[in-house]
Amino acid sequence: MSRSEHPTRPAVHGFWEGTGATKTFTHPLDPALLERYVPRDARILDYGCGYxxxxxxxxxxxxxDVHGVDPSHALIERGRREHPGLPLRQFDALPLPFEDGTFDAALLFVVLGVVTDDADQGALLAELARLVRPSGVLHLSDVPLQSDAHHVRRYDEAAAAEPGRPYGVFTTPDGGLFRHHRPEELRELLWAHGFAVEEEHQKETATLHRGERTRSVQLVARRQSGPGQGR
Known part of the structure; x- marks a missing residue:
């Protein structure tokens, strides 16, 4: 059976078709870090590209040769207005319509933080492992679990309200559903799907919510191949 006979639709919260589509995204790209791993002629997938x-x-x-993909209709439409001519495409199901190993690199910036379900995260990482060629690169930026009292209270209240959810999943007052991970969870998830982390950095980053700041983590991982490497 071909992959296309059984499409997977990772849950996309309705927030991203409304309020979320008006937000200003904030995680910074470090050009020097990217350049160490990704040459200018690389074919790059920006998954969860937003606008x-x-x-x-x-x-x-x-x-x-950069291709932006996002499940949200509203965000892609915004992107086409703000960046006419950019190759931005909306797909709400996996697999994506690209051949195995199409890309030299992929970006995954604050996507696992909004795809909160374990199974959905696994399906997405499996798809990126298919699309990024062996020895290619996945550059991930996301938000780890925070240690300040505000975030800890938010995590604990959400865990008490819905005990079945992973710790670190919470809802914001404006309706957004998010997940913060332990950094080791991110590394383990990448390794389980064939990506070995080569470089990791943490920095302070503004959030989608005005006035709030968090620690963010950025990972650069290499797509492995051969027995005993990840998958």
Whole structure:
């Protein structure tokens, strides 16, 4: 059976067709970090591109073959208005219509933080492992569990309200559903799907919510191949 006979639709919260589609995304791209791993002529997938903020930034930096994909109709429509001519496409199901090993690199910026279900995260990482060629790169940026009292209270209240959810999943007052991970969870998830982390950094980052800041984590992982490597 072909993959296309059984499409997977990771849960996309309705927030991203309404309020979320008006937000200003904030996780910064470090051009020097990217350049160490991804040459300018690489073919890059920006998965969860939103309104194309990073897709456009990559084009400005001279990356000539970048493809932005997002499940949200509203975000892609916004991106087409703000960045006319950028290759932004909306797909709400996996697999994506690209051949195995199509891309030299993929970006996954604050996507696992909004795809909160374990099974949905696994399906997405499996698809990226299919699409990124062996020895290619996955560059991930997301939010780890925070240790300040505000976030800990938020995590604990959400866990008490819905005990079946992973710890770190919470809802914001404006209706957003998010998940913060332990950094080791991110590394383990990448390794389980064939990506070995080569570089990791943490920094302070503004959030979608005005006035709030969090620690973010950025990982660069290499797609492995051969027995005993990840998958």
């Amino acid at each position: 194309g903020r990073l897709t456009a930034r990559l084009a400005e930096l001279g990356y000539r």
